[in-house]
Amino acid sequence: MSSSLDQEEPEPPQIKEEEEDHCKEEEEEEEENCVNEEGEQLELKQEISAFIVTDVSPDISGEALNQCSNFSTQMKKHTEEKNYSCEICGKDFTVSSRLTVHMRTHTGERPFLCKLCGKTFKHSGSLKAHTRTHTGEKPFSCEICGKSLMKNSSLKDHMRTHTGERPFSCEICAKGFVKNSSLRDHMRIHTGEKPFSCKTCGKAFTQNSTLQHHMRTHTGEKPFSCKICGKAFFQPYILTNHMRKHTGERPFSCEICGKSFIRNSSLKDHMKSHTGERPFTCKMCGKGFKRNASLEAHVRTHTGERPFSCDMCGKSFTQSGNLTAHMRTHTGETPYSCQLCGKSFGRSFSLSAHMMTHTGTKLLQNWHTELKTCKNVQSN
Secondary structure, X not given: OOOOOOOOOOOOOOOOOOHHHHHHHHHHHHHHHHOOOHHHHHHHHHHHHHHHHHXXXXXXXXXXXXXXXXXXXXXXXXXXXXXXXXXXXXXXXXXXXXXXXXXXXXXXXXOEEOOOOOOEEOOHHHHHHHHHHHHOOOOEEOOOOOOEEOOHHHHHHHHHHHHOOOOEEOOOOOOEEOOHXXXXXXXXXXXXXXXXXXXXXXXXXXXXXXXXXHHHHHHOOOOEEOOOOOOEEOOHXXXXXXXXXXXXXXXXXXXXXXXXXXXXXXXHHHHHHHHOOOOEEOOOOOOEEOOHHHHHHHHHHHHOOOOEEOOOOOOEEOOHHHHHHHHHHHXXXXXXXXXXXXXXXXXXXHHHHHHHHHHOOOOHHHHHHHHHHHHHHHHO
């Protein structure tokens, strides 16, 4: 039974990638293309020289000569020595323009400005890709499924969902990833590194994108709205999950019992009911939990922290879901409706209790469980 008290777990955004990650991936790809053994480089140089000397005749057309010149320029990327070095970190580059771009990682310079929203970027390519978030342009299409994407690098990553290729592997746990940036984010799980901190509350995150989404809990910004009921959300994936409540879609099914879910994270949590796994353990009392979010909420029972406060009456809560439910006492919102008589309620357990008037005592046991849970929540 779903409950309004359940929290939406933060899942890594899959629709948009961070511009910095995109540029790092392109830089890494260029470096990989430039890695050759010395003997192979010498042989390649000789082949290029032979091609240019023997195949370019005096009467060659201008277009062909241009193609030949482009080929020669492109091949220099693989054969030239890296004569331009960063004085700060020592990284080497084949051309000065790449060193110039690289220096921005040290200086923080972001010279490319979006005229629509004011956001700045280190790379002109990042600005071009970002502009498509305003125009909606998706020029790169998958030949297999027809899905369109904003960036060529996103298309390359998407293709791996068809091929199953996961070229980036964790050296600690061997888990494979489609993107190198995903591997970098994953490594922080092992190292415990959380380099992105909220200046308002101090909470730290492994990814900058997660921090940006978190900031909306302070600003109240909810830019993603449901076209059916008008409800707004902090993150796009939450809107996607919400839409399934309208459509009835439950695309994630348990292979053991057949139960289906709106969210993949809910399926993962459900699977632990079969395995008995509780991987998240409280260091204070040893209690285990299926979800990290549940552990974080539990720890607050030890610390007394109540970070979620009502702007109207000042009452504070240990979980954001409790605050959401509380806000309905001010707004009068009743999102849980009885399909038999149309009566609506502010909490899911109230709907369950109401259903007993139609079904008798059939839901009595479940209702007591829901009521006990609600009382525990209210005591927090």
